[in-house]
Amino acid sequence: MGTIAVFLPLTGLFSNNTNLSIYGIESTQIYSPAGIFIISILVFKGIVAYGLWFEQEWAPKAATADAGLGIAICMIMMCIIPFTVDNFNFTIRLELVPLYFYFQKMRQIQNVWEAI
Template sequence: MEQELKSQFDEFEKSEVIRRKLLPWWIKVFCWIFMIMSLFAIASLITNLFVSNVNLSLYGFSTNTAYSGTGLFIIAIMLLKGFAAYSLWFEKPNAITIAKIDAIVGIAICIASLFILPFSAGKDHFSFRLEILLLIPYYLKVNKIEYEWDNLETI
C-alpha cells in the first residue's frame, strides 16, 4: 500500500529538468510571456462582464469586446499559445506536437491577416506582420529538437 502511494506522487518529486535544456533562451522567455498572456485572456473574459470595453489584439486582429467573434478568436489563440508554452515549460511528452500546431496556426493567421484584413477592413495599405519572423524560427527549432525531446526520459 505504501509503495502504491509513493508511485502516485513520484510525478511531483522530479529533481532534474532535462527536456527544458533543449529549448533556447528566447523560447523560454516566450513561454513565460504566453503563459501570462493566457491568464490575461481569461481575465479579459471575466473583466468584460463588468466593463464594456476590453481591448484585445493579436496578429493584426483587434476588437474592443471579448464577447464577439473576433474577441473569442483572439482569446482562443492566446489560450493555444499559453497551452503550448505550458507544455514546453513543464516538459510534457506531447509538447513538441502542440508547439508545432501553435506555430503553424500562428503562421497561417499571420498570412491571412496580411491578405484578408486590408480588403475586409477597407484599408488601402498593406501591413506586414512581424510576428511571422519569430514564428518561422520557432517552428524550425521545435522541429529540430523533436527527436531528442521524444527520446529523453525525465527523472
C-alpha cells in the same frame, strides 16, 4: 498571458472597452467573434507554454501547431483580408519573422524529444 486570458471574459462583464490584439486581429469587445478568437488563441498559447515548461510529451507537437497556426493567421491577415474587407489596410506582419524561427526550433526540439 495564457493565464490572464482565462480571466478576460470576467473583465468583459465589468468593462465595455477592452483592447485585444494578436497577429493582426483586433477587437475592443471580449464577447465578439474576434474577441473570443483572440482569447482562445491566448489560452492555447498558455497551454503550450505550460507543456513546454514542464516538459510534457505532447508539448513540442502543440508548439509546432501553435507556430503553424500563428503563421497561417498572419498570412491570412496580411494577404487575404485586406483585399476582401473594406476599410482594412495592407500591413506587413513582422510577427512572421520570430514565428518562423519558433516553428523551426520547435521542429528540432520535437525530433530530440521523441528520440528520448
